[in-house]
Amino acid sequence: xxxxxxxxxxxxxxxxxxxxxxxxxxxxxxxxxxxxxxxxxxxxxxxxxxxxxxxxxxxxxxxxxxxxxxxxxxxxxxxxxxxxxxxxxxxxxxxxxxxxxxxxxxxxxxxxxxxxxxxxxxxxxxxxxxxxxxxxxxxxxxxxxxxxxxxxxxxxxxxxxxxxxxxxxxxxxxxxxxxxxxxxxxxxxxxxxxxxxxxxxxxxxxxxxxxxxxxxxxxxxxxxxxxxxxxxxxxxxxxxxxxxxxxxxxxxxxxxxxxxxxxxxxxxxxxxxxxxxxxxxxxxxxxxxxxxxxxxxxxxxxxxxxxxxxxxxxxxxxxxxxxxxxxxxx
Ligand SMILES: NC(=O)c1ccc[n+]([C@@H]2O[C@H](COP(=O)([O-])OP(=O)(O)OC[C@H]3O[C@@H](n4cnc5c(N)ncnc54)[C@H](O)[C@@H]3O)[C@@H](O)[C@H]2O)c1
Numbered sequence: 001x002x003x004x005x006x007x008x009x010x011x012x013x014x015x016x017x018x019x020x021x022x023x024x025x026x027x028x029x030x031x032x033x034x035x036x037x038x039x040x041x042x043x044x045x046x047x048x049x050x051x052x053x054x055x056x057x058x059x060x061x062x063x064x065x066x067x068x069x070x071x072x073x074x075x076x077x078x079x080x081x082x083x084x085x086x087x088x089x090x091x092x093x094x095x096x097x098x099x100x101x102x103x104x105x106x107x108x109x110x111x112x113x114x115x116x117x118x119x120x121x122x123x124x125x126x127x128x129x130x131x132x133x134x135x136x137x138x139x140x141x142x143x144x145x146x147x148x149x150x151x152x153x154x155x156x157x158x159x160x161x162x163x164x165x166x167x168x169x170x171x172x173x174x175x176x177x178x179x180x181x182x183x184x185x186x187x188x189x190x191x192x193x194x195x196x197x198x199x200x201x202x203x204x205x206x207x208x209x210x211x212x213x214x215x216x217x218x219x220x221x222x223x224x225x226x227x228x229x230x231x232x233x234x235x236x237x238x239x240x241x242x243x244x245x246x247x248x249x250x251x252x253x254x255x256x257x258x259x260x261x262x263x264x265x266x267x268x269x270x271x272x273x274x275x276x277x278x279x280x281x282x283x284x285x286x287x288x289x290x291x292x293x294x295x296x297x298x299x300x301x302x303x304x305x306x307x308x309x310x311x312x313x314x315x316x317x318x319x320x321x322x323x324x325x326x327x328x329x330x
Contacts, residue, residue: 001239002026004068004110006053006101007075008046009036011184012116012173012228016072017044018182019232028066030059031075035186039328043181053097056104063108070112070239071105073098076145079190080120080285083142094145095152102156111162112242113153114235117169119224119251119290121147128257129293132169132249139285150249157247166238166248171224171292173231175313176320183320184228185327192260193225193314196267196275197321206276209260210283220260224253224291227307227316237301245300253292254305266310270318 003020007013008029013036020027021044029041029048041048047066051058053075062068076094077083083090098115105113120143121136138144153165174193176183184194198204212219234252241248258266264275297303307313 001069002028002067003239004028004030004062004066004071006030006071006073007036007116008048009033009038009040010074011186012170012231013072013074014040014044014182015177015228016074016232016235017046018177019229019236021046023236025236026066028062028068030062035077037185037328040182053101056100059101059104060108063105063110068108068110070114070242071101071110072114072235072239073101074116076116078142080140080142083140083145087141090141090145091148094142095148098149099152102152106160111160111164112239113163113165114238115149115153115165115167117146117150117167118143119169119171119253119292121150121169122290124287125290128289129255129291130251131293132251132296154247164242164246166242166250168231168234168238169249169251170231171226171251171253171290173228174225175227175229175307175316177229178316178319180319180323183324183327184317185324187327192223192263193267193317194321196264197271197314197317198325199276200267200271200273201321201325203325206278207264208278208280209264210280210286212279213282214288216259216289218259218261221286222257222259222289222291224255224257225263225310225313226253226305227313230305230307234297234301234303237303241301248300250297250300251292251294252297252303253294254308255292255294256308257289257291258310263310263314267314270311270314
């Protein structure tokens with residue numbers, strides 16, 4: 001299929017472009033590189049349009065020129081804290097921009113859409129592991145912006161009969177391409193595994209663990225760490241599944257929860273180096289434990305995470321970070 005990957009120069013988008021190419025599809029990156037990396041385009045050697053998704057003539061031309069069948073939409077802002085400080089920026093780029101993408105797709109007659117949603121749409125869940133039937137009460141503008149798009153997608157399907165979509169709710173994306181060619185580079189970096197590895201490499205002074213008195217196995221927060229290649233594979237399966245299904249809502253996680261202390265210990269084992277850690281008080285807004293029930297993705301898409309333990313995930317990230325301690329080209 002010809003796939004427009006909006007946000008394809010970013011972390012998850014770039015890994016999906018790589019997997020799409022390997023699977024014999026034709027990905028086209030569409031990214032304004034505001035938070036992405038031009039280097040990715042050179043490394044992946046795929047057609048790319050460097051433009052904003054709000055540039056309607058350019059987006060329309062990209063959809064038509066490349067005879068796009070499916071849009072995979074990764075482009076968004078994705079910092080919870082930033083969304084609290086600058087909510088309008090989040091509603092603008094995550095909601096209004098997505099509406100523009102969908103409207104332009106409609107004009108071009110492109111009717112298949114795979115959307116990056118998030119476990120943040122669940123807010124504080126009533127029960128874990130989290131199923132897709134959990135109530136969705138997000139606690140940040142970021143989570144709300146993603147939930148709003150889920151509503152837009154459902155509403156759009158009512159009047160646009162050909163429109164098909166998959167909304168994939170990821171848990172904590174992590175890891176890097178196992179061949180070390182592309183990796184994770186956010187600025188600022190807030191994700192646990194990169195921060196740990198950058199602390200080991202001396203790029204960051206150390207890491208702070210927020211809260212050691214949670215009612216979990218060792219007192220620290222528990223999360224579901226899902227390898228970026230597993231996420232990429234799920235997108236491809238979801239896209240293919242839209243041949244027969246009109247609507248897909250799925251969690252993407254391993255179904256296993258690991259604590260912050262377990263991740264630190266695994267990073268020390270993989271790298272053979274000590275992590276400089278400071279223990280601090282709990283941070284407002286951090287849920288105790290979040291992990292997925294991934295059954296629906298298995299039943300619906302035939303997808304299951306291949307990286308089920310943090311060791312292989314951290315090994316893949318270490319392969320990248322030890323050669324790129326400050327990310328692409330820095
Ligand atoms: N990283 C995670 O753990 C995680 C978890 C759940 C959901 N998500 C979602 O997955 C998606 C990808 O996350 P990521 O970590 O790869 O983010 P990222 O910031 O690395 O990538 C996003 C890309 O989108 C581009 N972009 C943003 N706005 C754009 C616009 N208006 N026009 C053109 N390009 C634009 C950026 O330049 C960047 O390359 C996001 O939608 C995020 O909300 C991420």
